[in-house]
Amino acid sequence: MGKYILKRILLMIPVILGVVVLVFTLMQLTPGDPAQVILGTTATDAQIHELRQEMGLNDPYIVQLGRYMYDVFIRFDFGTSYISNVSITLELAQRFPKTLIFAVSGMILSLVIGIPLGVTAAVHQNSMADYGSMTLALIGTSLPGFWFALVLILFFNGKLGWLPAYGIGGLKFWILPIASTAFAGITTMARQMRSGMLEVIHSDYITMAKAKGVKKRSVIYKHALPNALIPVITVASMSFGTSLGGTLIAETIFAIPGVGVYIVNAVNNRDYPVVQGGVILLAITFSIIMLLTDLLIAAVDPRVKAQITGGKKRGKKK
Amino acid sequence: MTDAICLKTNQETVKKKSQFLEVLKRLSYNKGAVFGGILFLAVLLLAIFAPLIAPYDYAAINIQDRFLSPCLSHLFGTDHMGRDILSRVLFGARYSLLIGIGSVIFSAFFGIIIGAIAGYYGGWADNLIMRICDVIQSIPGLILNIALACVLGPGVFNTILALGFEGIAGTARLMRSSILNVRKMEYLDAARTSNCSSYRIILKHVFPNTFAPILVQSTMGVGARIMLAASMSFIGIGVQPPTPEWGAMLADSRDFLMKFPYMCLIPGICIMLVVLALNLLGDGLRDALDPKLKK
Amino acid sequence: MSEKKVFLQVKDLNVEYVTKQETVSAVNGVSFQLEKGKVLGLVGETGAGKTTIARSILGVLQEPPAVLKKGEILLDGRNLLKLTEEEMCSVRGEKITMIFQDPMTSLNPVMSVGKQIAEVIALHDKISKSDIRKKAEDMLETVGIPAERYDEFPHQFSGGMKQRVVIAIALACNPQLLLADEPTTALDVTIQAQVLELMQKLNQENNTTTILITHDLGVVAQMCDEVAIVYAGEIVESGTLEDIFENPVHPYTIGLFGALPKLNEDVEWLSPIDGMPPDPTNLPEGCKFSPRCPYAKEQCICSRIELKVITPGHKCRCLLEQGGN
Numbered sequence: 001m002g003k004y005i006l007k008r009i010l011l012m013i014p015v016i017l018g019v020v021v022l023v024f025t026l027m028q029l030t031p032g033d034p035a036q037v038i039l040g041t042t043a044t045d046a047q048i049h050e051l052r053q054e055m056g057l058n059d060p061y062i063v064q065l066g067r068y069m070y071d072v073f074i075r076f077d078f079g080t081s082y083i084s085n086v087s088i089t090l091e092l093a094q095r096f097p098k099t100l101i102f103a104v105s106g107m108i109l110s111l112v113i114g115i116p117l118g119v120t121a122a123v124h125q126n127s128m129a130d131y132g133s134m135t136l137a138l139i140g141t142s143l144p145g146f147w148f149a150l151v152l153i154l155f156f157n158g159k160l161g162w163l164p165a166y167g168i169g170g171l172k173f174w175i176l177p178i179a180s181t182a183f184a185g186i187t188t189m190a191r192q193m194r195s196g197m198l199e200v201i202h203s204d205y206i207t208m209a210k211a212k213g214v215k216k217r218s219v220i221y222k223h224a225l226p227n228a229l230i231p232v233i234t235v236a237s238m239s240f241g242t243s244l245g246g247t248l249i250a251e252t253i254f255a256i257p258g259v260g261v262y263i264v265n266a267v268n269n270r271d272y273p274v275v276q277g278g279v280i281l282l283a284i285t286f287s288i289i290m291l292l293t294d295l296l297i298a299a300v301d302p303r304v305k306a307q308i309t310g311g312k313k314r315g316k317k318k
Numbered sequence: 319m320t321d322a323i324c325l326k327t328n329q330e331t332v333k334k335k336s337q338f339l340e341v342l343k344r345l346s347y348n349k350g351a352v353f354g355g356i357l358f359l360a361v362l363l364l365a366i367f368a369p370l371i372a373p374y375d376y377a378a379i380n381i382q383d384r385f386l387s388p389c390l391s392h393l394f395g396t397d398h399m400g401r402d403i404l405s406r407v408l409f410g411a412r413y414s415l416l417i418g419i420g421s422v423i424f425s426a427f428f429g430i431i432i433g434a435i436a437g438y439y440g441g442w443a444d445n446l447i448m449r450i451c452d453v454i455q456s457i458p459g460l461i462l463n464i465a466l467a468c469v470l471g472p473g474v475f476n477t478i479l480a481l482g483f484e485g486i487a488g489t490a491r492l493m494r495s496s497i498l499n500v501r502k503m504e505y506l507d508a509a510r511t512s513n514c515s516s517y518r519i520i521l522k523h524v525f526p527n528t529f530a531p532i533l534v535q536s537t538m539g540v541g542a543r544i545m546l547a548a549s550m551s552f553i554g555i556g557v558q559p560p561t562p563e564w565g566a567m568l569a570d571s572r573d574f575l576m577k578f579p580y581m582c583l584i585p586g587i588c589i590m591l592v593v594l595a596l597n598l599l600g601d602g603l604r605d606a607l608d609p610k611l612k613k
Numbered sequence: 614m615s616e617k618k619v620f621l622q623v624k625d626l627n628v629e630y631v632t633k634q635e636t637v638s639a640v641n642g643v644s645f646q647l648e649k650g651k652v653l654g655l656v657g658e659t660g661a662g663k664t665t666i667a668r669s670i671l672g673v674l675q676e677p678p679a680v681l682k683k684g685e686i687l688l689d690g691r692n693l694l695k696l697t698e699e700e701m702c703s704v705r706g707e708k709i710t711m712i713f714q715d716p717m718t719s720l721n722p723v724m725s726v727g728k729q730i731a732e733v734i735a736l737h738d739k740i741s742k743s744d745i746r747k748k749a750e751d752m753l754e755t756v757g758i759p760a761e762r763y764d765e766f767p768h769q770f771s772g773g774m775k776q777r778v779v780i781a782i783a784l785a786c787n788p789q790l791l792l793a794d795e796p797t798t799a800l801d802v803t804i805q806a807q808v809l810e811l812m813q814k815l816n817q818e819n820n821t822t823t824i825l826i827t828h829d830l831g832v833v834a835q836m837c838d839e840v841a842i843v844y845a846g847e848i849v850e851s852g853t854l855e856d857i858f859e860n861p862v863h864p865y866t867i868g869l870f871g872a873l874p875k876l877n878e879d880v881e882w883l884s885p886i887d888g889m890p891p892d893p894t895n896l897p898e899g900c901k902f903s904p905r906c907p908y909a910k911e912q913c914i915c916s917r918i919e920l921k922v923i924t925p926g927h928k929c930r931c932l933l934e935q936g937g938n
Binding site: 126226 | 677768779
């Protein structure tokens with residue numbers, strides 16, 4: 001297993017390098033001259049030329065890429081912002097924890113609420129509770145997250161005045177933002193869990209378990225649930241990506257000073273190194289989540305485990 | 319000999335037609351899918367005939383009639399510049415559908431070709447393509463879209479490009495995996511032993527069998543793209559006001575959220591209904607196309 | 614002679630599969646009885662309703678879409694259909710067990726095979742944890758799998774071994790009634806013989822009453838005391854092994870034998886039964902076999918045919934032998 005973990009981590013390295021190359025190249029393609037952006041419209045050609053030289057913008061693409069990769073991976077330096085001239089690494093380090101808390105707590109909520117909801121709906125298939133919760137879930141997956149956030153503000157802040165709408169502070173400030181991002185995750189999880197559960201419930205080994213005289217409750221929790229959860233783990237990690245995106249927009253709505261606001265403002269200000277750094281950071285975060293997911297699946301699914309540990313397999317597979 | 323071929327093609331068309339009808343029939347049993355289909359069709363028609371239906375010019379500014387709540391002369395009210403929201407929503411449907419459908423076609427076109435190459439030829443081509451897809455997919459969707467929008471700049475066409483590009487990796491991967499599934503099937507060996515060319519095998523045997531998952535993914539994809547496009551417009555990097563795209567309208571409404579909530583509620587409900595319709599239709603299609611459920 | 618008492622009795626069993634679009638009549642008024650220790654072969658084509666009969670007895674129909682319309686299933690005089698779910702749980706796995714058709718999908722992929730055997734023992738035998746493991750290991754050995762493979766998972770086993778694990782589960786608590794649903798169909802011929810031999814041995818040792826579902830007449834001849842031929846959810850002919858094999862009466866039964874190759878006769882063509890089984894959503898009104906029957910008459914098509922006794926113990930659902938012809 002240790003060997004597999006190491007191998008999986010090594011496999012992640014080229015992907016992350018690829019991400020850096022991709023994002024760097026994209027930003028190279030952006031219209032406009034960074035020197036112009038920094039110096040403003042009043043700058044003379046000579047000034048611009050001097051700054052370009054200083055920033056290495058006149059070097060060939062490959063040299064610039066190499067320099068950027070060296071800075072990012074060896075010195076953990078994402079450069080400085082064109083606009084504020086502040087170190088991007090410093091800024092990201094300050095903002096990232098907020099974004100992470102935000103996204104992870106949304107994720108946890110969607111698992112904790114979505115999975116039991118999906119299981120219950122599947123077990124009571126075709127009941128009123130099933131229809132009701134699935135209709136709600138379907139509507140939930142069709143709601144734009146940012147609009148739902150606005151509606152939540154309108155209702156809980158505007159109409160009821162219970163919760164603060166903007167800014168950060170105590171626990172109260174986190175309720176609406178997390179609720180708005182978790183909602184989509186909850187509905188996705190519930191739908192996935194239900195369909196996964198139904199598939200498993202109709203499989204032969206569940207009938208077999210019933211035939212053994214296992215009680216209905218145990219059939220569901222001991223036999224069906226572990227099997228149905230495995231594919232849901234993958235879905236959950238994918239929806240973490242969506243949740244990161246949702247977090248980004250929710251940050252702008254709720255005025256949470258996280259990575260999202262930083263990136264969005266940078267896009268509007270053409271502050272490319274910030275966009276570059278922020279996107280790379282979030283992509284690495286996502287890759288790490290995917291890595292953890294793969295490891296978790298390997299740990300819980302004996303079929304995958306056998307495949308990667310190899311050796312001990314006997315007989316024919318399948 | 320020619321007779322035999324004629325007979326075969328005849329049977330093929332008969333079979334294809336009946337298969338299509340069979341899918342439609344099964345789809346019609348699904349109340350949700352029927353509802354979704356009708357709703358989507360209605361929105362499509364409203365969008366196409368928006369110039370005929372819209373009661374006002376969607377861009378006409380009328381400062382005297384600002385912030386009119388929904389009433390008889392303005393069914394959905396007016397916005398902060400006195401423009402009729404109903405007319406704007408109708409024209410907005412055009413932009414949202416155009417972006418959704420356009421970007422899905424874009425990613426389906428390139429995704430299918432790239433995925434087919436990877437899946438059918440395998441080897442180094444497959445490896446290279448899949449590693450590139452790994453890289454693209456390790457950047458969460460909306461975040462990649464933001465980066466792309468940053469490069470391309472705002473606007474309807476650029477939003478289509480950004481969303482379309484992001485979707486290529488997913489479609490290619492799906493195409494590749496369904497081709498790999500099909501490749502394992504014995505009927506392909508049968509086709510090969512009867513000396514079919516690779517081109518013919520791909521076109522006649524592989525493609526029809528990979529069509530279903532792509533169709534389902536694309537149907538749901540249109541909804542997801544409409545939602546993503548709205549998010550991007552909302553944060554100001556997609557379609558820009560005064561274009562009446564729904565997300566851009568929501569961005570406009572933000573400052574008046576507490577005072578004039580209808581400005582925010584109406585475009586949001588529109589997005590929700592279209593996405594809901596497409597999700598219902600996609601769910602129904604998936605069930606109708608699943609041969610496992612044929613019984 | 615005290616053994617000569619009816620152990621299992623199924624009376625007028627009717628099961629339908631109801632979906633929004635259609636209703637499939639899978640089992641239509643099936644009745645039979647079985648004495649303790651006997652082996653009954655249920656023979657019929659795929660889709661004839663054999664598996665549904667077995668699942669009804671065990672109470673593991675897939676509901677929905679299955680609906681048990683009416684009928685009685687008496688085990689030792691007790692109506693199983695009247696039992697509560699809780700009571701039924703103590704019957705399943707202990708008194709009645711089942712071997713399923715497809716060994717590939719019958720085992721839980723994320724639970725070790727040993728645990729899957731131990732589970733049924735733990736449920737029905739009141740013994741200590743270490744004894745449970747000991748007994749499960751013994752069961753593995755009984756079906757010819759080394760006990761040290763207790764902690765391995767189903768994907769590490771071949772099809773034949775998986776089926777043996779399924780059999781070990783079915784036999785772990787010495788059931789009184791064993792339902793074997795095509796236990797050998799998915800297996801290689803050599804493994805088939807081993808599995809049948811194993812079942813036969815256990816049947817003799819424990820006097821287990823067995824219902825063997827199959828479409829393989831060779832297996833029937835080797836294993837069964839009694840045979841019931843099922844067609845479109847009805848028993849069309851039943852009797853002892855000799856009755857059916859030496860003196861078949863129903864045209865369908867005769868047809869089944871005609872479709873079987875014989876080694877001692879040099880026939881150029883096998884004679885299959887013409888036509889297809891009827892559409893179970895729209896069964897013929899009269900004799901269900903009448904559309905395919907070479908002897909069908911008007912009366913066969915219009916009126917329902919009842920089972921008639923031909924010789925004691927040998928029943929047939931056909932007019933042919935009742936003076937109709």
